[in-house]
Amino acid sequence: MREHDVYMDEAVREARLGRDEGGIPIGSVLVRDGVIIGRGHNRRVQLKDPVLHAEIDCLRNAGRIGVYIDCVLYSTLMPCYLCAGAVVQFRIPVVVVGESETFPGAEEFLLSKGVRVIDLYRADCRDLLQEFIRIHPEIWDEDIGELERK
């Protein structure tokens, strides 16, 4: 579990970068053979891009690696359906999350497709995001598709 925490620390670093840019503090790293080959954070607010969730940003930054069978995707938060869909489509076998208390995400969908999901229950991931949501509830609601039409 300690190994997972080392990589999750890097995902948290990404989440903090996002927060410091005024964005939603969720971060992600992609690891292969113990090496971080991609990293990113949610930049929907910064780039006005609705699909740029942390995991999507991370996968983009990893580039066209083609095969993900020996990769582990780390995210400070349980992935939503968009990001879980990427995991399933790219056949990433393991997802490690910092927390799922703030948002249960698409865990059941991931499990139903045979993806191994490991929850580290980290307070730092939870507190970082929940503090943002307290200040910007409308941005968070938009991010998870809960916004009513204005």
Next chain:
Amino acid sequence: MREHDVYMDEAVREARLGRDEGGIPIGSVLVRDGVIIGRGHNRRVQLKDPVLHAEIDCLRNAGRIGVYIDCVLYSTLMPCYLCAGAVVQFRIPVVVVGESETFPGAEEFLLSKGVRVIDLYRADCRDLLQEFIRIHPEIWDEDIGELERK
């Protein structure tokens, strides 16, 4: 059904743009109240971006519209899990596809989440993509996560 074909013609136009750029010929448009508010095509090859499937490109180009409840997403091909995940997460209620013969995609997942899926069974969509796959099978395999590690 004729109305659907008018919008699908625009998705096909996008797919042809992609083909002419040397990319995978799959196109998509997002329609709200009869107006195309986003359009795009698969640009994975062009931009070396593994997540830039046609539907993702289209949703990016539509911008942060926030609410999708009265939108219809058109795609020349049945969406994969990544793009279907976006549909489910953003709560897009209807997806119209040009074909599902070349790739069955994540139709079952969409249906299980209450998304209405309409297949137009269009030969032009099928032929455009199948011609590309005959010439570039390895690019197609990478796109759908079937590539073995080299």
